[in-house]
Amino acid sequence: MAGSVHLIDRRLNGGNKSATNRQRFIRRYKEQLKRAVGDMVDKRSITDIDGGGEVNLPARDISEPSFRHGAGGNRETVHPGNREFSPGDTIQRPQGGGGGGGGSEAGEGESTDSFVFTLSREEFLNIFFDDLELPHLVRNYLGAVQQKKMVRAGYVVEGSPTNLSVPRTMKSSLGRRVALSAPIRRELEVALAALAEARARPVPADADEVARLEARVAEIEARLKRVPFLDDLDLRYRHRVSVPQPVARAVMFCLMDVSASMDERKKDVAKRFFTLLYLFLSRKYEKVEIVFVRHTDNAEEVDENTFFHDPKSGGTVVLSALELMHEIQAERFPVGQWNIYAAQASDGDAFGSDAGKSARFLGEKIVPVCRYFAYVEIPDGQDARQSSLWVEYDTLTATARNFAMRRVCERDEIYPVFHELFKKETA
Amino acid sequence: MNGGVQVREKRLPQGPDWTFELIDEYEREIRKTAAEFGLDTYPNQIEVITSEQMLDAYASVGLPIGYPHWSFGKEFIRNEQAYRKGAQGLAYEIVINSNPCIAYLMEENSMMMQALVVAHASYGHNSFFKGNYLFKQWTAADAILDYLVFARRYVMECEERHGIGAVEEILDSCHALMSYGVDRYRRPQPLSAREEEARMAERNDYIQRQFNDLWRTVPTAGASKAGGSKRSVFPAEPEENILYFIEKHSPKLAPWQRELVRIVRKVSQYFYPQGLTKVMNEGWATFWHYTLLNRMYDKGQLEDGFMIEFLQVHTNVVTQRGFDERGYGGINPYALGFAMMRDIRRICEAPTDEDRHWFPDIAGGDWLKVLDFAMRNFKDESFIAQYLSPKLIREFRLFTVADHESKSYLEIDSIHNEEGYRRVRRLLAQHYNRDVSLPDIQVVRYERDTDRSLVLRHLIHRNRPLVSSEATEVLKHLARLWGFTVRLEAIDADGRLDHYRECTP
Numbered sequence: 005m006a007g008s009v010h011l012i013d014r015r016l017n018g019g020n021k022s023a024t025n026r027q028r029f030i031r032r033y034k035e036q037l038k039r040a041v042g043d044m045v046d047k048r049s050i051t052d053i054d055g056g057g058e059v060n061l062p063a064r065d066i067s068e069p070s071f072r073h074g075a076g077g078n079r080e081t082v083h084p085g086n087r088e089f090s091p092g093d094t095i096q097r098p099q100g101g102g103g104g105g106g107g108s109e110a111g112e113g114e115s116t117d118s119f120v121f122t123l124s125r126e127e128f129l130n131i132f133f134d135d136l137e138l139p140h141l142v143r144n145y146l147g148a149v150q151q152k153k154m155v156r157a158g159y160v161v162e163g164s165p166t167n168l169s170v171p172r173t174m175k176s177s178l179g180r181r182v183a184l185s186a187p188i189r190r191e192l193e194v195a196l197a198a199l200a201e202a203r204a205r206p207v208p209a210d211a212d213e214v215a216r217l218e219a220r221v222a223e224i225e226a227r228l229k230r231v232p233f234l235d236d237l238d239l240r241y242r243h244r245v246s247v248p249q250p251v252a253r254a255v256m257f258c259l260m261d262v263s264a265s266m267d268e269r270k271k272d273v274a275k276r277f278f279t280l281l282y283l284f285l286s287r288k289y290e291k292v293e294i295v296f297v298r299h300t301d302n303a304e305e306v307d308e309n310t311f312f313h314d315p316k317s318g319g320t321v322v323l324s325a326l327e328l329m330h331e332i333q334a335e336r337f338p339v340g341q342w343n344i345y346a347a348q349a350s351d352g353d354a355f356g357s358d359a360g361k362s363a364r365f366l367g368e369k370i371v372p373v374c375r376y377f378a379y380v381e382i383p384d385g386q387d388a389r390q391s392s393l394w395v396e397y398d399t400l401t402a403t404a405r406n407f408a409m410r411r412v413c414e415r416d417e418i419y420p421v422f423h424e425l426f427k428k429e430t431a
Numbered sequence: 432m433n434g435g436v437q438v439r440e441k442r443l444p445q446g447p448d449w450t451f452e453l454i455d456e457y458e459r460e461i462r463k464t465a466a467e468f469g470l471d472t473y474p475n476q477i478e479v480i481t482s483e484q485m486l487d488a489y490a491s492v493g494l495p496i497g498y499p500h501w502s503f504g505k506e507f508i509r510n511e512q513a514y515r516k517g518a519q520g521l522a523y524e525i526v527i528n529s530n531p532c533i534a535y536l537m538e539e540n541s542m543m544m545q546a547l548v549v550a551h552a553s554y555g556h557n558s559f560f561k562g563n564y565l566f567k568q569w570t571a572a573d574a575i576l577d578y579l580v581f582a583r584r585y586v587m588e589c590e591e592r593h594g595i596g597a598v599e600e601i602l603d604s605c606h607a608l609m610s611y612g613v614d615r616y617r618r619p620q621p622l623s624a625r626e627e628e629a630r631m632a633e634r635n636d637y638i639q640r641q642f643n644d645l646w647r648t649v650p651t652a653g654a655s656k657a658g659g660s661k662r663s664v665f666p667a668e669p670e671e672n673i674l675y676f677i678e679k680h681s682p683k684l685a686p687w688q689r690e691l692v693r694i695v696r697k698v699s700q701y702f703y704p705q706g707l708t709k710v711m712n713e714g715w716a717t718f719w720h721y722t723l724l725n726r727m728y729d730k731g732q733l734e735d736g737f738m739i740e741f742l743q744v745h746t747n748v749v750t751q752r753g754f755d756e757r758g759y760g761g762i763n764p765y766a767l768g769f770a771m772m773r774d775i776r777r778i779c780e781a782p783t784d785e786d787r788h789w790f791p792d793i794a795g796g797d798w799l800k801v802l803d804f805a806m807r808n809f810k811d812e813s814f815i816a817q818y819l820s821p822k823l824i825r826e827f828r829l830f831t832v833a834d835h836e837s838k839s840y841l842e843i844d845s846i847h848n849e850e851g852y853r854r855v856r857r858l859l860a861q862h863y864n865r866d867v868s869l870p871d872i873q874v875v876r877y878e879r880d881t882d883r884s885l886v887l888r889h890l891i892h893r894n895r896p897l898v899s900s901e902a903t904e905v906l907k908h909l910a911r912l913w914g915f916t917v918r919l920e921a922i923d924a925d926g927r928l929d930h931y932r933e934c935t936p
Contacts, residue, residue, distance in 0.1 A: 015479060028599070074895075076896050078837075082830070085751075085756065
């Protein structure tokens with residue numbers, strides 16, 4: 005019998021050993037998961053979207069095949085719990101191929117029809133946005149120098165004392181000392197040998213000869229000592245250079261028309277679009293701020309709750325919202341420090357010269373400072389005629405590549421439209 | 432022990448919460464009690480882990496180290512889901528057949544559960560691993576952990592060099608054939624990680640040298656005549672270890688792919704005895720946690736509260752549901768094994784006339800010796816054939832159902848009566864016979880001289896067909912490993928070709 009038992013606390017070893025295997029699983033079933041996630045988005049309320057969630061995969065897709073006996077043939081099975089059977093009794097054969105009321109193999113086979121799988125928020129969003137990318141144009145903009153970051157860049161021979169690298173300095177000092185003293189050492193060896201030889205002579209040479217050699221040795225040793233331990237030449241300093249960094253924060257303006265014609269259905273569609281955009285941006289940037297601007301015949305900045313749920317309504321002046329956004333942007337979000345995105349949702353109603361003025365203002369003042377501006381029009385129905393705002397905005401699409409507009413009628417069109425706006429550009 | 436003199440011993444501290452000192456103290460007492468019964472074990476190592484770590488361990492089929500593969504991820508997710516919903520109380524223990532024997536305790540468990548697991552795993556399973564002939568013969572308890580570390584590192588290196596996808600393909604294919612990667616008769620070489628690496632280096636080396644092999648193909652006078660006249664069948668004898676055959680003879684696999692095949696094969700071999708002794712192993716461990724803790728209670732070391740909690744858990748473990756009850760999932764190996772072990776003890780201690788008639792050898796014997804003998808020398812199939820008593824057949828109310836394709840209905844074949852006992856026992860033993868439950872498929876021909884195709888033979892047992900869709904899938908995997916056409920011939924009882932499937936990569 006062994007001595008004392010080994011009792012080990014492994015709790016701190018960290019779990020998640022299966023994390024790799026989980027990743028492998030997701031990687032393998034990406035296509036199915038994507039489809040499932042797509043379905044889920046259509047069904048769910050948009051506010052839950054970023055919560056991750058349960059995905060069903062058909063069990064047959066993920067089963068691992070093996071050679072095993074199927075139904076048919078002859079066999080006997082053993083079961084417990086007999087109450088009324090006597091030998092010779094007959095039972096109807098159960099339908100569905102299982103046979104024998106849960107025979108030897110049925111017990112270990114897949115008994116469930118689908119495989120339920122809970123995705124974490126991170127995994128969910130990864131799959132959800134998998135093939136989406138900020139448009140090409142915008143990626144270029146991201147490269148523009150906005151901020152700088154100091155990074156290490158080797159060693160230099162001059163710098164401030166705080167950056168002195170002792171190991172490097174000592175290394176070059178050692179090298180220099182070795183190099184400078186080597187010839188002197190060689191001379192010293194020769195001189196010492198001569199001295200020893202002179203002293204060892206059977207007939208003592210004249211004292212002068214020995215004294216001269218001793219003086220020479222002393223002189224060489226002194227020279228050796230003069231090689232400095234540390235020289236200015238040895239000093240090495242850590243070098244840092246500043247490297248431009250793309251700005252890692254973004255602001256997103258949500259502009260929504262809440263005039264009387266925007267009913268709950270339209271607001272819901274708009275909300276879905278905004279949420280998607282927000283989630284998407286928050287994956288691309290470390291920090292995303294949102295500014296909600298709603299407008300009737302005048303615009304105001306509101307908080308999220310008011311934005312989506314406040315029943316206020318009235319007339320429509322689109323320009324007011326654009327002007328307010330421009331003001332806020334100029335005041336709080338300078339172009340150099342923020343990536344600016346904006347999404348506008350409206351049913352397209354605009355009166356008189358409002359549409360024309362808005363389009364002009366948008367083209368001149370707003371689109372140039374934005375990374376991307378998306379306009380989503382939510383018409384009354386599929387076959388509604390083009391609105392005046394749509395017609396005016398449409399003139400911008402030709403010139404501004406970072407401007408896009410789409411019509412969305414129903415909830416379930418949101419994701420496809422979003423998808424189309426941000427799909428990865430090949431090449 | 433025999434209900435006689437009670438030796439009162441110091442009562443162990445009670446209470447739901449465990450501490451390391453408490454586990455240590457309980458373990459010491461359990462060890463002393465186990466020594467009273469003469470249990471022979473490997474040294475124990477007990478590790479405390481979180482439930483999440485337990486799920487991790489579960490996913491890799493109970494191995495502490497596994498190579499990465501998506502199917503383990505799937506297993507993990509399945510268990511996690513079940514655990515969250517409470518559908519599956521996380522099984523109580525995982526124990527590794529290694530030397531020292533490693534058992535895991537879950538952090539969330541109460542002190543009673545920890546004691547139960549120590550008794551069950553560290554003394555029950557552990558002594559079974561050390562004593563049972565199959566484990567002795569088939570698994571190198573000293574080397575398994577080293578080998579697993581090697582396998583994991585090797586698979587990950589392959590992934591780096593050849594890509595995750597390429598490695599996954601091979602592993603998928605091997606897993607499909609995993610049950611056919613087992614030697615049943617030969618004892619495998621003891622595993623040694625260092626030797627494995629050396630062998631691999633040699634293999635690479637060999638491949639390098641093959642570049643000169645061109646010379647060998649230069650015809651020499653007279654040789655062609657001899658080769659052409661006689662075409663021998665290869666392999667000379669059918670080979671049941673399909674993965675082994677692939678590893679050695681597949682015409683197309685790269686050396687690293689062969690090595691992956693070998694790794695899967697070795698892991699499969701490691702689990703071979705576990706599959707053959709499920710009932711005995713669990714029955715033995717359950718019997719011992721029950722016996723040990725009861726003995727400690729008799730000695731006055733455990734309180735009533737502890738025992739009530741313990742018995743509740745124990746009862747859950749050994750519940751056997753009837754065939755018509757909800758949640759019936761076949762015969763519960765814990766229930767059957769535990770009942771049989773207890774029954775053997777009963778037959779020794781208090782035999783009835785029936786027992787004397789059925790078990791003249793052991794009735795009235797020394798139960799410790801009889802049980803020890805049974806544990807060492809049997810596997811599920813033979814254990815049941817030998818020791819299942821009529822009393823247990825009555826208790827379980829076992830009956831057998833005949834499912835014959837010539838009849839449109841199922842027929843009750845035999846039940847727990849005088850005429851039925853032997854047949855029920857035989858059929859139940861059959862149920863644990865791997866050769867019957869696993870379709871008989873072997874490699875019979877490798878057409879080395881013609882199209883390099885591989886022919887497998889499926890001997891149809893009592894007309895039972897394969898699950899057709901899956902068989903087709905497995906053949907695809909096989910074709911991927913083989914690189915040329917593979918053909919699965921189904922041979923009926925008269926030795927005639929019934930049908931065949933073919934797959935070309």
